[in-house]
Amino acid sequence: MIADLPPGLILILGAILVPFLPGRLRQLYLLALPVLGGLQLYGLEHGSFAQTQIFGYQLTLLRVDALSVVFGTIFLITAFLNVIYGLHQRDAVQEAAALVYSGAAIGAVFVGDLISLFVFWELTAISSVFLIWASRNERAYRAGMRYLIIQVGSGVILLAGVILHAQATGSIAFDRLGLTNLATALIFIAFGIKCAFPFLHNWMQDAYPEATVVGTVVLSAFTTKLAIYALARAFPGTEILIYIGAIMTVFPVFFAVIENDLRRVLAFSLNNQLGFMVVGIGVGTPVALNGAISHAFVHIIYKALLFMSMGAVLHRVGTVKASELGGLFRSMPLTAVFCMVGAASISAFPLFSGFVTKSLTLTGVAEAGYVITWLVLVFASAGVLEHSGIKIPYFAFFAHDSGLRCREAPANMLIAMGLAAFLCIFLGVYPEPLYAMLPYQVDYEPYTTSHVLSQLQLLFFAMLAFAVLIRTGLYPAERPSTNLNTDWIYRKALPALVRWAMTVGAAVRDGVLARGRRRLERALVQITRHHGPEGILARTVTTGNTVLWVALLLAVMLLLNFV
């Protein structure tokens, strides 16, 4: 392969040709690009290449080490699965945008300096918005606009941080930064926005469900995991991440349980999953970091699988509202099976991929002595089972029969889902290849009696509770009080507390927002008065007045200097 060519660029540059190729050839070409990227990736040796100077700073477009290779690999695998999943469509915009977007994320993973990172960072934002706009309706346009503003905003904050950092240290190397001063804090916030930290997360649930069938699958893979990579690179062992991550794992659980749109449920659960990784990065011990990174790896696959299955339902039925679905296993048996594989993986059933990585993170947290965080994560694990593991397949494919009959998903979708499902099981049964890729040496055995037993206990009790609630009719989709958990206290007390906090929080937020909006409106009126087409600053001024200004300026200059 060509020396020193970053694998991401193969996808980005390759995307240019996409609109010009006819049907079959285009499909082959689309499939070939990620494969080429993969070949290029495996031809690379560890080290820094493709360096160039700009503004007196050294840019490194290709920095190959264990961390970047893990993320690069999974991004390329996903890009490949996504291409298969999207083969049935004939939409050059989406295909090209997905390629550029994937390529930008892969490019970002391999850069070795912050300026190049910024460029790819913005490129992921700009290219991905087209996947949302490709739905071609007003809602998607607006959601995409909001998404774009937030994403580009993250880039601007990143750039500000980078400039400050370069000013302060003279270095733009993208290595461990640590949260030490304003510059790194800005960079941290920029990463946090993309990583959907609590209160910075709304863009995800807002935008992802509005994207196209294929678009959501593509979106779910890259943006947030790129942020996870960036955090793992720059801020490992930053303690605040532990608390941020812990909150991230918990709060989406409640939203996800009461949400009716199943793709939005998945978006919430995505948030929850990111929390596990963020905690792992925050703990920062080799075991925890390995846990976070491997979790990101398998998570991308099973999350994509779940989004794919919901996408297939949306493609065939036209809706993913839990209240309108049900009984689809008769029509789409294969999709149902694949969805359940994804669900089992995300719930960390033994023999599925989630199990071998989530337990790694949990062990890391426990070993480092964060007991409360550990408990929170265990609670959140049960929550995952509830909303992603059971709710998604149950309401879509089982529950009451909605009477919907449709065809099984298209063949290409089934192939993509099948491959993803295979990977989920393969890595669950045989995690050694994954462990071997991780940046730190792993001597961890997931399948010990205690691991398996405790996980099964957790899962079975959560399932039992679900079953009981369904039997007794206590689990309607719109009732928020059905957050099942391992412990009765949590089940009763915490939701109430959270509900109360949410109500108060919402009231405060609404108050602040309303006041802010009023202020903004007043300010806009003022601005329009002065700057608008008829405003004093935009009016055609008479010559006399202009001359007055001239005289005034002259007087000011003379006065300033005489005094």
Place this chain on the structure above:
Amino acid sequence: MIAAHLPALQIVLPLAAAPLCLLLRRGTLAWALALAASWAALVCAALLLRQVLISGPISYELGSWAAPWGIEYRVDAVNGFVLLIVAAVGAVILPYARTSVAHELPEEQHATFYTAFLLCLTGLLGVTITGDAFNLFVFLEISSLSSYVLIALGRDRRALTAAFQYLVMGTIGATFIVIGVGLLYMATGTLNMMDLAERLPPLAGNRTVLVAFAFLTVGTGLKLALFPLHFWLPNAYAYAPSVVTGFLAATATKVSVYVLLRFFFTVFGVGYSFEVLSVGKLLIPLAAIAILVCSTVAIFQNDVKRMLAYSSIAQIGYMIMGIGFATTTGLTAGILHLFNHAMMKGGLFLALGCVFLRVGSVRLEALHGLGKRMPLTMFSFVLGGLSLVGVPLTVGFISKWYLVQAALERDDWILAVVVLVGSLLALVYVWRVVEAAYFKPAPEGAAKVEEAPLSMLIPTWVLIGASIYFGIDTSLTVGVARQAAAQLIGGAS
């Protein structure tokens, strides 16, 4: 032989061609002559800059009269660069002018147009090349008078009032400059800039010199549309013919900025201008206000030409800010933006000229759905707009990068933020155009619109292409700008 007379040829060629254009009468012939003259001027400018970069400043004594008494033409890295900008824009715009002028002006005015155009070019080149303060005023008047004519040729009746107001204001500006030059002559007894630079330092406390400085600053400020002396500019740009707007936006204000540079740094010296008189304290706030206020005003404009006119005032703010810093980085940013803004704003106005040719209006409503109907034109506009915003890989980014660096060097946070906020505001007004062109459907029953002819598209894309190319390969622009800045800061050279 000829090489030795390049500085004179630079001026004489377009100057001699101008009356010939009038005599030729036929529009096409006049155009061909003007084209030839402008390309010759470009060749001269390129050769001059090359010579300067290789072997240092060139001094040329006009008519072999020795310097302090005769008129001296003096080319160094600073004005060599500005000469190249002006000549290049002129040479790129003239091929474009033919179709656009044929469409916008009646047949009998064509020869007049090209005459005035060449005179304006001559004036601008002359202002740039001359090393004599009074000669500078003369050339400034040549360029101004001809630009009043050019603006008044606009088809809109309001062009006349706009030109009249510009005439009054421009004349006041020129008068201020001549008063300033006169006062300098009174104090020192010389008009040659180098000579002035030598004789002025001992007179630092002299009131006459100080008043001269104030008059020169305000007079030049008027010509370059320094906020709040900019009121003539929006109307003049909005109602002038498309070609004229493109040409003036890319060159006239830039040359005035150069004049300001020349007086501040060469004639008065950086120490006098910025330490004794601290003119920076006046310029920087005005520049900051210009960036914020005029960008905001631009957002509310519905006439895109007017929108870009206000954006020009804001962009001039960037240059003035860089100059106001009076540091090498700041000056580099200012001079760099001089070039970069000429490329992108010239390209943008030319793209608008294409729209005007096909649609007959440049109001936002008229642009609805044009993204599909005139894809090449609108795409060039989008690229130019991105450059205005300062997106990486465009020239706008490069200028802003240096400007922000210069601000941070002084630990001036607020100004760095002002620059970035200005970019955001630019994003808003550029987006309004993009939204109209790409996201609004074409009005029902709209006439079919073709893409603009190649003779107009190519010049537009040359400028837009330059604003992308120099955003990626900055070695020429940054190199020259840095050398020019070092020269200016280093004192008289």
